[in-house]
Amino acid sequence: MDLAFTQEEEAFRAEARDWLAAHVPTPLPSLETAEGFAAHRAWEAELAADRWSVVNWPEAYGGRDAGLIRWLIFEEEYWAAGAPGRVGQNGISLLAPTLFDHGTAEQRARVLPPMATGDVVWAQAWSEPEAGSDLASLRSRAVRSDGGWLLSGQKTWSSRAAFADRAFGLFRSEPGLPKPHQGLTYLMFDLRAPGVTVRPIGRLDGKPAFAELFLDGVFVPDEDVIGTPGEGWRIAMSAAGNERGLMLRAPGRFLAAAGRLRGLWTERGCPQHARGRVADALIGARAYQLFTYAAASRFLEGGSLGPESSLNKVFWSELDLALHETALDLLDGDGELADTDWSEGYVFSLAGPVYAGTNEIQRDIIAERLLGLPKGRR
C-alpha cells in the first residue's frame, strides 16, 4: 500500500510538465467544428513529434513503452496544464487496444503510426437506428466479395465521423444464426470510400459532434478485418471492456476540472450554497484517482478489469456532469451562455451517461455480474 512514485516516475512527470508548459496552446476552437478539428489534429501531430501522443504504446508505433503508471502521470500533467481535448481519442483508446489484442502485426504496423500522429483520425460505427443499448441486434451487413467484404446499411451516433478519416465497427456477416451476437464481424473502413455517405448530426448545441453513416456496397479488403470473421462480438466486447475501463477517462481530467471548479468558487466569493457540491467534486475526483490507482495496481499484479469497469463508467460520467452543473450554477446569469470556459465541457458531459453503454445498462451489468442478481426483463 504505497502511493509514492519512484524517482524515475517523478522525473518522467517533470519532463512531461516541462514539455507541456512549453507547448500547450491557448484554447483551441471547439473540436466539433471543421476549424477546431483541424487545430486539434495539428496538436496531435505536435504531441506525436516529441512522442507524447501515446506514451503507453510500444516505441515502434510512436509511443514510449511507458506503461500504465506513467500514462496516469502523463494524463495528470496533461489536464493540469489545460491542454486541449484529444481528437484521436476514439482510435487511441478503443481501436488501438483491440488491435494490440486481436490485430495482426501488419495491421498494427499500418494503422497505429498514423493514428499516433493524428494523420488518420478514427470514428466509431457501432449504433444503428434500431440497435442502441441492444447493440447485438444490429442489421448492417458485410457480404463476402472477391478479396474482401461489401458493407451496406446504416450506422448512427458515430462520434467524430463528421470530420474523421476512417471508422471501425461491427457488421452482420452471417445472418440467421440462433443468437444475435453470433455472426458479426469487426471491420475498419474508409469514410471517403465509394458508397459511404456521411451526414453530420448536430448535437444539443448544434455542433456536428457525430454523424449518420449510409453504406451502400462499400468495399473493405480482407486486411481490414480484425480477428476472425464472425467473432466480432467477442472482440468488440473486449474493446468495450477497455472503453468502460481505465483508459477512456483518465483521473487527471477530473482532478484538473475539480481544481478549476474550486478556483471558480473562490473567485465567486466562496458562496455557501455551493460549498458542499464543490467539496463533492474534489472528493469525487480524488476517489476516481485512487480507484484507478487501485485498478492499475491490480493490472500490474496480473489481475484484470471485467465488469468492474461498469462501476467506473457510471462514476466518472456522473461526476463529470455534477461538476459542470455546479460550475454553471456558480456563474449565475452567465451560466446559460454558450461561450464560457465551462459551456463546451457541460454540453460534452451531458452525453457521458448515454454513450459507451448507457448508465442503465451499466447498472444492469453491476447488478447481474457483480452482485449476482437474477436476470430479468430490461
Place this chain on the structure above:
Amino acid sequence: MRFSLDAEQRAFADSLDSMLTAADTPSVVRDWSHGDHASGRALWSRVAEAGVFSLAVPEEYGGVGVCPVELVLAFVELGRHAVPGPLVETVAAAALFTEPGPAAKGLLPPLASGEAMATLAPEGSYALDADVATTRLSLTPDGVRLAPGHGPLRTSLDPARRLAPLAPGGELLAAAPSVGHALAYARLTTAAQALGVGLALLDRTVAYVGQRTQFGVPIGSFQAVKHRLADAKIALEFARPVLLGAASTLAPADVAAAKVTACEAAYATARAALQLHGAIGYTAEYDLSLWLTKARALRTAWGAPQECRDVVVSGGDRRW
C-alpha cells in the same frame, strides 16, 4: 506506486472476518443494547487477542507499532459484524499519546492488550459507552484529563450506542496531547467501520432480494431493485480506495474525504436496504436493524458530513 493490499493484509482481514462470523455478533449487540455487557467484554478480549488494538500502539508500549492501513482493514470487519463498544474511541485514545512519557507508559499497554476500554470526548461533548469504558478521557483546553465519571446516559438511534457527557475535572494526564492525530484516527476508523456496515447491508439485501418472491419471480430480477443496489455497490466500491488512501497519507483532507465518502455510502446503502426489505426491514427484531441504525449514527460521529466537506474545500493539506 503500488496501491493494493498484500497477502498478509488480506489474510489478516479474512481471519478477523471468520472470527467475528463465528462469534454470533448480533446476539452480542443485542445484549450490549440491553445493558448486559458481559458478552461484549468477552468479544472485546477476542478482538484484542486478534491484535486489533495493538495496531494503534507503539512497540515500546506493548503494541506492534501504529499501522493505519491494518487498522482500517480491522475496522471494516468490526463494522461488517456490527461489533459494539468504544472501538474507535480506544484507538483514538491511544493516538493521543504519540510522545513517550508517563501517560503513554501507563495508559497504552492495557489499551493494546484489551484489558482497558477507553472512551474520549472533547469537554462538553458526548462520549460513547462511558458507563462501560474503564478509561474516560476528556479533552480540555489545558490538556487531556482522566474524567472522574460521567453524566446521565442517553440512548442513540443505534441502540448499541449510549452517550453521556464526561464529568468535569480529574487528573491532568498530558498538557499537550496529539489531539489532531487522535481526531484523524477517530475519523479514519469511524469511516472504516461505516464502510463495513455498508458492505454488510449490501450483502444482506442482495441475499434477501434474491430469495424474496413477488409476482412469481425474485424481486431482485426487477430493474428498479437492481439499480438501487448497483448504486449502493458503486458508492461502497469508490469509498474503499478513498479510505485506504487516507490511511496511507493521513492528510486531513484525505481523512475528511474518507469520512464523507464512507459514511454517505453506508447511509445510502442503509436507505436502499430498508426500502428493498420492505416492512420486515423496519422492525427492531430483524437483525438488519443493527446495521441500519449504526449507519445513521456513524454519519455524524467524529465529524458530520458538512464539517468534513469544509476540511476538503478549505484545502488544508489537500494535495489533490
